[in-house]
Amino acid sequence: MQQAALFFRRLSAAVRLDESDREALDRLGARQVPVPAGNDLIVEGEPIRQVVILERGWACRYVLLEDGRRQILQLLVPGDHVGESGAVFAHADHSIATLTPARVLVFPVEALRALASRHVRLRVALEWSKFRDRSMIHARLIDIGRRSASQSMAHLILELYHRLRLVGAAGENCFALPLTQETLADALGLTMVHVNRTLRQLRADGLVDLKNGLLTIRDRERLTELAGFDPSYLHHAPVSPSATSGLGDESDAATGAPQRTDRAV
């Protein structure tokens, strides 16, 4: 059946999973559901009913402000999953919507938890996924807070490139980017108009090219330099086998005083 193939592939970036993990995922009993573009999978203020794995298409976490403006908190690509907070939060504090036609896998949180309790590597992988999500939000915070529009755009593009590569959805120097400029604007805290100007600036500089939903990276090196991009925050290299196999060792963890440096704060 090979359900959740991309999900599995993404988690494999953290932990070397094997066939038993693979089969456990298949036996999750997830329902596969097609979802049109622009539909909410999770609605702010409502209870979260299940975990959702995005199999195909794009989605995003977002909030709407009183005046109708939108801030996208995270772009979601195939293989990503959402809804785990439903286990501890009574209500969602942000919404999640599809941005393109999508296909999702749906199942109760408990199923995932039960599975994680029996499969150590999957548990580690799921935890890795959560911390990686946080790191990606951090990246957006740095983009919006401290980088110029063109730097932010470059950084986001490179992040998406790496994330899509991981799940086999990007070519050597290009990938499908089926988002409107308005969506990009909401993700970067900019206006649609300014995103437009920024994109064509990047194009004029020969860095990237975006047309007909296809993004092409023309000069990766200069783009990386412009963005100050360092992919290590995505933590795509598998963690060491010791951590993989059981959380054990790390025998040096309890040593040493925590403080040392004292940069000007």
Add this chain to the structure above:
Amino acid sequence: MQQAALFFRRLSAAVRLDESDREALDRLGARQVPVPAGNDLIVEGEPIRQVVILERGWACRYVLLEDGRRQILQLLVPGDHVGESGAVFAHADHSIATLTPARVLVFPVEALRALASRHVRLRVALEWSKFRDRSMIHARLIDIGRRSASQSMAHLILELYHRLRLVGAAGENCFALPLTQETLADALGLTMVHVNRTLRQLRADGLVDLKNGLLTIRDRERLTELAGFDPSYLHHAPVSPSATSGLGDESDAATGAPQRTDRAV
């Protein structure tokens, strides 16, 4: 001994913890360490050696850009804890530093994990804590991305007020805010100069007053309105006993199609 009192108090906002949880925390075997202001507890690029609970003083997660500018990702107040990602990440992707003289509790991640595996309520509380952290970062992203400087400042002030109230570190309408304006600027993605002007604007409008490290809320209602602040994202109300006691039930979780609304995306 009553170690980690504020940590316990904060977690109690999520789950009704009892004496056995209390004692389990005491028996963590944490070392208590005083740390001067401006010291790194966790350094970007290095392995994370232990979990750190902030008992007294302020700290922050942050990153430094190439040009020396800083973006603060999260302000940390007494009762907060950091370092859990050390279990799955080989290296920290951001640093954590004290902002004031502090006192911290230090122990290996494994101790916390072992404890969580034996105490269900603590496990739920720790998970709640992680999702709440995420929600707070979301709030900052919305601040920086879509709100004006004065709105962001108002929002941050109200968040800190609620967080400090939770651990008993805020009065009815005031709390100690021992941060420089430069620190606030780095947290809000602004410049020091503009934070200064924003603060005195808020003061001129009779909303808040900040002097000698004491922040006073003069008009909570108008401040809340200005910020568009809704405290529900902090999830301070205890979750239902059913979720508290064992992750079970939620029998309705597997039902229904996920999609429904179709707001203009």
Add this chain to the structure above:
DNA sequence: CGTAGAGTTGAGTGTATTCAACTCGGGTGG
């Protein structure tokens, strides 16, 4: 052929930045 959504462009505006100077208070050393 007409409409709607997405993208593009120009002109004017504004919020926040940059640069720079200056105040204030606390600490230190001559």
Add this chain to the structure above:
DNA sequence: CCACCCGAGTTGAATACACTCAACTCTACG
């Protein structure tokens, strides 16, 4: 005891990046 220094805060003036408003193009689609 005073001079000096330093960090933090304050203020002004000029600049810049991004926003607003508005018009217009292009393409897909009915």
